Amino acid sequence: MSATGNPPIVVAVDGSETAAAAALWAAGEAARRHAALLVFTAYGLEDASFGGKVYPPSDWLAVREAAADQLLRQTRTTLEAAVPGLEITTEAGDRAPVPALLAVSERARILVTGEPVGAIAGLFSGSPDVDLAAKAHCPVVVVRGSESVDGPVVVGTDGSPLSEAAIGWAFEEASIRNARLVALYTWHDGDSAGLFQDGNVAFQGESLQDSCRRLLAQRLAGWPEKYPDVQVERRVDHDKPRDRLLEVSRTAQLVVVGSRGRGGFTGLVLGSTSQALLHHAACPVMVVRTEKEN
Known part of the structure; x- marks a missing residue:
């Protein structure tokens, strides 16, 4: 349970409603912990490594990067209005989502994701929540259902x-x-x-x-x-x-x-x-x- 300093809460976003709900939950968690919030998205290919033999077209990658940057700006604006005074940073990774999130989990206090529903906006495939929860370097929260405010x-x-x-x-x-x-x-x-x-x-x-x-x-x-x-x-x-x-x-x-x-x-x-x-x-x-x- 020990940690050096106060690492950020990290939330993965992809433009879906479930990810937006996860971002709001993560913002509340960060505020309670007096921690920063890092809003993260990844736009790389799921089955290819940019350092290997397969490379995506540069124009395709540029479009994905621009969309990721826009998503991060919009999410930050929404969260700043919802939780005034919260320190919020954003980051986009060019790797596949699960490897990128596993890497960022090394510097996170908690990694937060939304409930995967099919392939969410092309970001997730398969069961990323299971992969992340099994392999992440910090606790993983999957935000689903409805939180009972007065519940235990x-x-x-x-x-x-x-x-x-x-x-x-x-x-x-x-x-x-x-x-x-x-x-x-x-x-x-x-x-x-x-x-x-x-x-x-x-x-x-x-x-x-x-x-x-x-x-x-x-x-x-x-x-x-x-x-x-x-x-x-x-x-x-x-x-x-x-x-x-x-x-x-x-x-x-x-x-x-x-x-x-x-x-x-x-x-x-x-x-x-x-x-x-x-x-x-x-x-x-x-x-x-x-x-x-x-």
């Missing part, structure tokens, strides 16, 4: 050390928003074998529900003392994590999860629960990578 920040944890980073970010977000924090631990019948991995110990005579409560308490230990202003609600539910997190997202400001949970397959770039939230949650979703993945 929700963090999903599986009791493993992999959720530690997400818990820390969730406390920080709840603190800067003056919101309560819901720490949600869910378990289902097929998951009991994995509860006592990662050094967790089962106690004789302890019910599975009590084991889950204990593991959640262990994972939260120390954070309430670091953020005494945050009211914490601990919730343990018998359900699939995906289903319960999607449900609570309907009344939350923000849902925070780790990029991968306990028992994830090594070959997956992002855990199934995180992917489901990125595509179906009813509020913005923050995905936090663990230090082991960085």
